[in-house]
Amino acid sequence: MKESASDAHPSRIHAWFSALRPWPRRGVALGAGALATLGHAPFQLTAFYAVALIVLVWLLDAAWRRERKLWAAFGIGWWFGLGHLATGLYWVSSAFMVDSASWGPLWGIPATLALAGGLAIFFGVGCVLAMLMWTNDLRRIAAFALGLFASEWMRGNLFTGFPWLLPGYVWTPGEPISQLASLFGIYGLSALTLLICASPAAVADRAATAGKRFAPLIAAGLVLGLAFGWGAQRMASGAVDPPGAQPIVRVADSGLSQAEKWRYRPDQEWRVLQRYLDVSGDGEESRASILIWPEGAIPTLNFFQLQNQQFLDTLAAGLGDRALVMGLTRCEPGADCDAFMRGEATATNIRLYNSAAVIDGVSGAPRVAQVYDKNHLVPFGEYIPFWSLISRFNIAPLQRIGAGFTPGPEPTRLVIPEAPPAVVLICYEAIFPGMTPRGADRPGWIISVTNDAWFGDGTGPHQHFAMARYRSIEEGLPLARAASGGFSAIVDGYGRVVRSTASNPAGAAVEAQLPPALDETLYAKLDIVLLFGLVLALAVLRFAPTLTAARGPKS
Secondary structure, eight states: OOOOGGGSSOOHHHHHHHHOOHHHHHHHHHHHHHHHGGGSTTTOOHHHHHHHHHHHHHHHHHHHTSTTHHHHHHHHHHHHHHHHHHHHSTTHHHHHHHTTTTSOHHHHHHHHHHHHHHHHHHHHHHHHHHHHTOOSBTHHHHHHHHHHHHHHHHHHHGGGOOOOSOGGGGSOTTSGGGGGHHHHHHHHHHHHHHHHHHGGGGGGOTTSOHHHHHHHHHHHHHHHHHHHHHHHHHHHTOOOOOTTSSOEEEEEOOOOOHHHHTOOOTTHHHHHHHHHHHHHOOTTTOOOSEEEEOTTOSOOSSOOGGGOHHHHHHHHHHHTTOEEEEEEEEEOTTSOHHHHHTTSSOGGGSOEEEEEEEEEOTTTOOEEEEEEEOSSOOBTTTBOTTHHHHGGGTOOOTTOSTTBOOOOOOOOOBOOTTSOOEEEEEGGGGGSTTOSOOGGGOOSEEEEEEEGGGGTTSSHHHHHHHHHHHHHHHHTOOEEEEEETSOOEEEOTTSOEEEEGGGOTTOSEEEEEOOOOOOOOHHHHHTTHHHHHHHHHHHHHHHOGGGTTSBOSOO
């Protein structure tokens, strides 16, 4: 590759990265990836995320000067991704400890590393895509953002998708900059985040003039300032319905650990039910007309709740005239469900669903109004791909119900008594943008029921809660979230927490008036149109010939 006269003396930073031997180079990439995790919940240290991306750009600058530059770029990206995902997803191993007799740490630790290593391939691919567009001038910052954006979009959508720790989530939900998700969605915010956080890397371009070296940093600061001002204005100008216009909602958690909830006893369902009725309060303790209980609130050990009339009668008597949205395991009517619970039928003879039911107490008379069956299931957690083959190795899904769940149809509006229509997202579904119906089918609020007890006491529940709040920002809809072992909360359409169990010493339940729905956001109306325009703008920055004079690292 030819060198210009201005490239003859690289900066000390570029010289240092170029001189790194293979294993130290991999160690730097691994460490930078781990540092990037501090940008996400619960830390939200965006500056650390920016430093990690700057290091990644400088590593790619060094790779660009190697003969096998694409292979070098893939390796750097993979090690960065491994460091980022292993530290960001370490809590996955907690799911294996719930049933330690079947799984245990000998499965959990390697399974988590395997997950991180597999997903890190996307980071390697992103760096390869960036390297295919790399330059020795300022345009490489746009190439970096384009390449990593493309791979993050693929990670979130291919092979059922796993959009966890996307770059856009480094902005605290409910604060001004997070409001950009109402325009571009989380993927558009991620593309902007990659561009902004990587821009300071150009400061080390010794061959460029001072003005050109600092131009990306100044531009990034200007974009951040405009984004902050716009977001603050958006939140300040939101209209609020008059008091009493919205129902009071109570979100509750039993406070039981996953192991305690699933302890086998003939009366276990009744014991857990009583725990939920206690924390749900009565007319003196609660003014709520709507109760929300988490995903799989009552364990399915001895019977399926919707098929046990005695259970429904007891539940309705405790509800009074209140409505309940409750997560549960449902067995398809007509199947031999009772025989399955007695161990007299195999899982292949029935269809099981991870569901949420709307149950109306009606003064003690139970009425199951509507049921939603989870559409987007967790691979290996709620079902096992290629089950007919893998079942020969006696491996069971983590959710411990038969051979796994059957997916239901896409989410639709559910009618909630004395409240606007709602859409229910069960656990994992809240990390996927675009699952909420739009247009004429747009609901008035989002209900999220989840079981975060699987995630342990580390960063997992914080990350999951932050992502769920972004769904409110994208759609402009309030969120009522009930989480076992996580954060139950009422959130407004800007992603701001109204009430949360995080501030409740008991940690069992909170209630608040449901915030009003905002006008449908541009993201909800146009979907990927604005995102496409943003990506097109990045492509213009990369391929614009006017920047070719701004020389960067040595070629």
